[in-house]
Amino acid sequence: MTSPLPSAAPKIRVSWQAILTGLMYGFMYIPILILGFYSFNASRFSATWGGFSLRWYYSLLNDARILSALRDSLAVAFCAVAISAVLGTMMAVGLAKYSFPGKGLYRGISYLPLIIPDIAIAVATLVFLVTVGASLSLWTIIAAHIVFCLAYIAVVVSTRLTGLNPHLEEAALDLGATPAQAFIKVLLPELMPAILSGCLLAFVLSMDDLLIASFTAGGGANTLPMEIFSRVRTGVKPDINALSVLLILASGFLAFLSEYIRFKGNQRRLK
Amino acid sequence: MSQTVVQDRDAAQTDTKLDVELRKVFKVFNGETAVRGIDLTIRQGEFFSILGPSGCGKTTTLRLIAGFEKPTGGEVLIRGKSMVNVPPYQRPVNTVFQSYALFNHMTVWDNVAFGLRLKKCSKSELQERVGAALQLVKMEAFARRFPAQLSGGQQQRVALARALVNRPTVVLLDEPLGALDLKLRKEMQVELSNLHQELGVTFVMVTHDQEEALSLSDRIAVMNGGRIEQIGSPSEIYEHPQTPFVADFIGDTNLFQGRVGSIYGSTLQVITPKGLEILVKSQQAWADLPSQSKDVVVSVRPEKIHIGASESGESINCYEGTLKHVMYLGTHVHCVVELRSGDSLTVLQPNQSHRLPELHSVVQVYWSAADCLALPV
Numbered sequence: 348m349t350s351p352l353p354s355a356a357p358k359i360r361v362s363w364q365a366i367l368t369g370l371m372y373g374f375m376y377i378p379i380l381i382l383g384f385y386s387f388n389a390s391r392f393s394a395t396w397g398g399f400s401l402r403w404y405y406s407l408l409n410d411a412r413i414l415s416a417l418r419d420s421l422a423v424a425f426c427a428v429a430i431s432a433v434l435g436t437m438m439a440v441g442l443a444k445y446s447f448p449g450k451g452l453y454r455g456i457s458y459l460p461l462i463i464p465d466i467a468i469a470v471a472t473l474v475f476l477v478t479v480g481a482s483l484s485l486w487t488i489i490a491a492h493i494v495f496c497l498a499y500i501a502v503v504v505s506t507r508l509t510g511l512n513p514h515l516e517e518a519a520l521d522l523g524a525t526p527a528q529a530f531i532k533v534l535l536p537e538l539m540p541a542i543l544s545g546c547l548l549a550f551v552l553s554m555d556d557l558l559i560a561s562f563t564a565g566g567g568a569n570t571l572p573m574e575i576f577s578r579v580r581t582g583v584k585p586d587i588n589a590l591s592v593l594l595i596l597a598s599g600f601l602a603f604l605s606e607y608i609r610f611k612g613n614q615r616r617l618k
Numbered sequence: 619m620s621q622t623v624v625q626d627r628d629a630a631q632t633d634t635k636l637d638v639e640l641r642k643v644f645k646v647f648n649g650e651t652a653v654r655g656i657d658l659t660i661r662q663g664e665f666f667s668i669l670g671p672s673g674c675g676k677t678t679t680l681r682l683i684a685g686f687e688k689p690t691g692g693e694v695l696i697r698g699k700s701m702v703n704v705p706p707y708q709r710p711v712n713t714v715f716q717s718y719a720l721f722n723h724m725t726v727w728d729n730v731a732f733g734l735r736l737k738k739c740s741k742s743e744l745q746e747r748v749g750a751a752l753q754l755v756k757m758e759a760f761a762r763r764f765p766a767q768l769s770g771g772q773q774q775r776v777a778l779a780r781a782l783v784n785r786p787t788v789v790l791l792d793e794p795l796g797a798l799d800l801k802l803r804k805e806m807q808v809e810l811s812n813l814h815q816e817l818g819v820t821f822v823m824v825t826h827d828q829e830e831a832l833s834l835s836d837r838i839a840v841m842n843g844g845r846i847e848q849i850g851s852p853s854e855i856y857e858h859p860q861t862p863f864v865a866d867f868i869g870d871t872n873l874f875q876g877r878v879g880s881i882y883g884s885t886l887q888v889i890t891p892k893g894l895e896i897l898v899k900s901q902q903a904w905a906d907l908p909s910q911s912k913d914v915v916v917s918v919r920p921e922k923i924h925i926g927a928s929e930s931g932e933s934i935n936c937y938e939g940t941l942k943h944v945m946y947l948g949t950h951v952h953c954v955v956e957l958r959s960g961d962s963l964t965v966l967q968p969n970q971s972h973r974l975p976e977l978h979s980v981v982q983v984y985w986s987a988a989d990c991l992a993l994p995v
Contacts, residue, residue: 517686518719520706522733522784532732536723 416574427492435500483565503545540612547605643692670841712781751783933987
């Protein structure tokens with residue numbers, strides 16, 4: 348189908364909003380893109396392009412220190428998230444279900460770790476641990492990580508709880524379930540998407556944490572961010588570029604998974 | 619006057635088996651009294667409705683029977699057994715919630731099977747009973763679906779099946795049709811009524827819809843401000859309301875505040891502050907005849923009032939007024955007549971072939987003294 352009217356040459360007009368948006372995204376992501384680009388650089392020096400290569404990725408896999416730091420990080424994240432998942436869910440359910448004097452204050456204090464600066468948590472935890480005479484180890488990092496993981500999971504779960512039909516538990520009781528059965532068979536499955544999504548979020552945050560971990564780590568404990576930081580101080584090596592790219596991809600994937608689970612959960616509930 | 623009360627007492631005394639009994643039940647929430655001393659007896663196999671405006675305590679009453687709330691005072695009995703320390707999961711009742719409260723992570727089949735599985739029902743019996751329950755509510759084709767994939771009406775049916783499959787002594791329905799649109803609600807009313815007749819189980823329904831209560835129930839308790847105003851059959855509640863609240867809440871009515879002037883046998887003469895004299899003839903002997911100069915409220919249903927010249931008679935109330943407003947309703951014509959005294963009167967006329975007088979013309983209205991009621995204030 349041809350237009351009877353002679354069409355004018357399309358004039359490209361760029362609005363200032365588009366320029367601003369472009370600049371903003373450039374500012375945010377160009378450094379990451381450059382990082383990704385150099386991670387495939389065969390040359391040892393960032394200034395020159397020595398051709399495409401995966402050698403830095405291979406060298407990462409053979410780097411014992413990196414692998415042991417990764418193992419420490421995963422151990423911290425798994426332990427902290429697993430403990431926080433149980434405590435955070437119980438906290439959210441308890442806060443939603445029971446009313447007691449000072450509940451508002453209690454709720455506020457529970458979520459405070461979300462806004463307290465990491466450095467404050469780090470210093471406070473260190474001072475506390477020294478005061479009580481606890482020896483620093485991997486477990487002290489886990490304890491410190493539970494502080495903020497717990498708050499994140501509790502927030503996500505309680506958001507879901509407020510949107511949940513308040514009569515679900517009563518319906519289960521009405522059909523003959525004891526309070527424990529009602530919790531396990533009805534409430535927990537209904538909350539599961541939120542719990543999983545909160546866990547993934549907390550996992551990413553725990554893997555990412557440098558500040559709190561470096562304050563509370565004992566001898567021998569060395570998480571991935573701590574290892575990266577110590578290496579970067581003597582100049583950025585290409586293998587760190589490669590490691591950063593892998594970390595970005597992994598956390599991006601987890602964050603996406605977390606949102607997807609939450610979206611699916613909400614969709615089933617809202618429809 | 620107290621016919622319905624007498625009848626309710628009869629129910630308690632005769633051999634009719636009782637399913638639910640409430641004795642002087644009170645419920646206080648944080649200093650606010652939601653239920654103020656309710657006495658109720660619900661017979662076996664009855665369709666009983668608790669009707670009242672929002673906030674009257676009707677849902678709390680239902681929750682007291684279900685066991686979700688503990689009475690602050692008084693006692694709830696089911697089949698003669700006190701439920702004082704019986705938790706909801708051990709009571710022989712099942713509830714249909716207003717919001718349905720279906721389990722979203724389970725299929726329709728699993729939702730309905732939930733109660734039976736907890737009771738460790740054998741596999742073959744479970745299959746049979748869940749299938750039968752779904753068939754009863756015409757949802758067998760949707761067994762593998764999740765609640766989110768169903769319409770509101772279908773979810774309602776699943777909620778019903780989930781309650782009925784357990785064969786409870788009493789089914790409690792909390793505004794079961796409140797979330798449905800008008801057409802679906804009418805359909806479901808018929809189905810609820812059919813289900814009740816088919817199963818013969820006691821239904822206790824809470825509703826604020828008087829039409830729903832009148833059309834479905836064997837008996838109705840009208841609640842207001844945490845108290846029961848009247849218990850009776852739909853026709854008793856409509857024809858013989860015992861309080862001004864019941865007269866006003868059930869159907870439309872014209873209410874006149876007044877004072878008893880003189881008494882001739884079973885006929886009272888009531889005088890309103892604006893000087894209107896109304897004759898009220900009781901259809902049964904007054905149980906407690908209002909004494910002279912006692913304050914009463916006279917209630918006249920709009921459909922009992924006629925427009926036009928009255929046949930003269932002794933016990934006819936006849937007044938002159940101006941036709942202020944006419945609304946055509948199809949089967950009926952709704953008129954507002956302003957009487958000489960200044961009182962406004964709502965009149966419902968059947969749509970007959972004869973024409974109504976002109977708007978703003980002077981008309982005569984009349985009703986029989988036997989067609990109105992004097993209610994104690």
